[in-house]
Each structure stands twice: as C-alpha cells, then as structure tokens.
Amino acid sequence: MSDSPTLSPAGHVRDDSAKHAAVRQRHEQMVHLVQEMGFATIGALAEHFDVTPQTVRRDINTLSDLGLLQRYHGGAGPSVSTENVDYSSRQVICRAEKRRIGELCAEHIPNRSSLFINIGTTTEEVAKALARHSKLRVITNNLNVAGILSDNENIEIIVAGGVIRHRDRGIVGESAVDFIKQFKVDYGIIGISGVDMDGTMLDFDYREVRAAKAIMENSRKTFLVTDHTKFGRNAMVRLGSIREVHAVFTDKIPPQSVLDEMDRGDTKLFVANMVS
Known part of the structure; x- marks a missing residue:
C-alpha cells in the first residue's frame, strides 16, 4: 500500500x-x-x-x-490601537467561524424574545441565524442587521436614530444612545474589536462604545460574540470587563488570563464546533 x-x-x-x-x-x-x-x-x-x-x-x-x-x-x-481594519476586510476574516458563532448564539435566544443587536460583522451573523426565528422584537443601531431581518414578517425591527457611518452602516451618536436607553430587553448581542489579556473589552470608536454600554445597561442578559482573533488584540477605547457580560460565544477557548476574569464574573463560555 x-x-x-x-x-x-x-x-x-x-x-x-x-x-x-x-x-x-x-x-x-x-x-x-x-x-x-x-x-x-x-x-x-x-x-x-x-x-x-x-x-x-x-x-x-x-x-x-x-x-x-x-x-x-x-x-x-x-497591531495599532487607533484604527480598525476596514469593513470589507472584516467581512471575510474568519467568515466560517463567525457564521458558526452566530448560529450558536441564536440557539440560545428563544422565540418571542426582545433584544438589542449592535454594530459588527459577527453580530450580523447572529442576525442571519435569527432570521429563522419568530415573534422577535429587535432594536438595532446597525442598518445591515435591519436589512437581514426585514424579510421575516414575524420579526419586528426598530432602528435607532443617529449618524450613519458610511463604512459599515452603523448608527452612532447621542441620538442613538438616547434611543437605546428608552428600552429594557431580554438580550443584548454585542461584538467587540479586541479583548485585552486582562479581560478588558476594547473598541476603536468611542461613539460605538457608548452605544454598546447603553445596550449592556438595558439588557437583562448580555451576550458577547467574538472570534478568537480578538483575544489579545489592541484597541484604544475601553468598553468594560468581560466579566460584565453573561456569556461569551466564540470559536476557540480564550487565553487563561481571560478565562480567569470570566470566572470572577461567572461569565459562561460557549465554543462553536467548527466542521473541518
């Protein structure tokens, strides 16, 4: 042989x-x-x-x-901490991993739920998986998410007002933050640009961080969806500690220092199975 x-x-x-x-x-x-x-x-x-x-x-x-x-x-x-990778590049980075993360997260959101979904290519994958749900009420500051879900007549979509970022169709600014604060929902789905080794969640745009903080403050449960490349990645603006979210959905087990911080906050970890 x-x-x-x-x-x-x-x-x-x-x-x-x-x-x-x-x-x-x-x-x-x-x-x-x-x-x-x-x-x-x-x-x-x-x-x-x-x-x-x-x-x-x-x-x-x-x-x-x-x-x-x-x-x-x-x-x-x-990597530099002042500028993110452009949106078109982020769409193809870890595309399969993000899709599985989105599917796994959607499995933990029941029908008839209310939720926030913020800006990001991974949160958009969650939206794609949620498009098969029914009786959802979704509040978003992401026009891409609104477009993904708009074909399902059983999902009510509420879009925040504010300034549209042309590069990724995200909605930011004081109006978006004020709008988000009017609601209290079951789940907040957020993405992130980086997670420092001490568990600090980081992003590049302080306006986006303000909207994400408002989502966390007004959600009964907050789910962070992020692929493994974000662990140890630098960004300039601090969102908070990973221990402040209820669950993390990713494609690989995070570094031990991040896991330790998650343990301090009793944050659950869900790792998507990747098909080879």
Whole structure:
C-alpha cells in the first residue's frame, strides 16, 4: 500500500487541512510572541519557528492585513490601537467561524424574545441565524442587521436614530444612545474589536462604545460574540470587563488570563464546533 498522500476528487492533497492547521497555529503563536516582546525581528521569528525568513515575511503580511500585527522594516510589532481594519476586510476574516458563532448564539435566544443587536460583522451573523426565528422584537443601531431581518414578517425591527457611518452602516451618536436607553430587553448581542489579556473589552470608536454600554445597561442578559482573533488584540477605547457580560460565544477557548476574569464574573463560555 502506498504511503504517498491520496488526492481528493478536486485534486487536492488530503493532508492540506493539517498543513493549514499548522500555519494557523504558527500565526497565533507569532501574534502572542510579538505582543509579549513588543517588537520581533524577522530573523528572530524565523529562528524561533524554524522556518525561512521568506515564510516569516509572508506570515507578517497576512497578519498585518488581518489587523493582528503591525508590519515594520525588518520585523513586526503589535497591531495599532487607533484604527480598525476596514469593513470589507472584516467581512471575510474568519467568515466560517463567525457564521458558526452566530448560529450558536441564536440557539440560545428563544422565540418571542426582545433584544438589542449592535454594530459588527459577527453580530450580523447572529442576525442571519435569527432570521429563522419568530415573534422577535429587535432594536438595532446597525442598518445591515435591519436589512437581514426585514424579510421575516414575524420579526419586528426598530432602528435607532443617529449618524450613519458610511463604512459599515452603523448608527452612532447621542441620538442613538438616547434611543437605546428608552428600552429594557431580554438580550443584548454585542461584538467587540479586541479583548485585552486582562479581560478588558476594547473598541476603536468611542461613539460605538457608548452605544454598546447603553445596550449592556438595558439588557437583562448580555451576550458577547467574538472570534478568537480578538483575544489579545489592541484597541484604544475601553468598553468594560468581560466579566460584565453573561456569556461569551466564540470559536476557540480564550487565553487563561481571560478565562480567569470570566470566572470572577461567572461569565459562561460557549465554543462553536467548527466542521473541518
């Protein structure tokens, strides 16, 4: 019997998934290493991971495009904390993971519930999964969410007023915050741009953070939906501690320091099963 890898009908080697998993693991370790060191040279990273400098350069370019590292001449540093990745790029980052996170979160929201859904590509995946529910009342400051749910006549949609951000169709500003504060709902579904290693939830726009805080304050339960790339990612504006939410829905187990903070707040963890 041959030891050579067999081909799938599409002509791909079946061990490709193992190779991709190894690359993903190296990327995650590289991000954590750079965050700990503050700056790492290409040579040091190549030696640490036992790969060529060309491979490291490709890794840095990929991670920089994802907003997870900052590319510099000769090496890499932590991602900047003042500017988010553009919306179109965020739509394709961890697309499958976000879809499963959205589906898992929706499973914990019963029909006839009231809820807030805020701005973000992962919260939009929750909305897609909720589109099959009935008798929901949804308040949102995200025009994309409103559009996703509008085809279901059994879902009542209430859209906050305020300033529309053209880049992602989110609604922000004092009017949006005041509008949100008029309601008290069963569930608040929020996304986030980053979670520091001490469990601090972070974002880039203070106006979006004010709306998210209003959602947390006026929801009986708050669910945070976020993919694993957000853990350890920097952003400038503080939303609060992860222990302040009732449950976290993600695709991988968070770092231990974040888990410790969740334990302090009795925050539940739900990890989406990914189909290989």
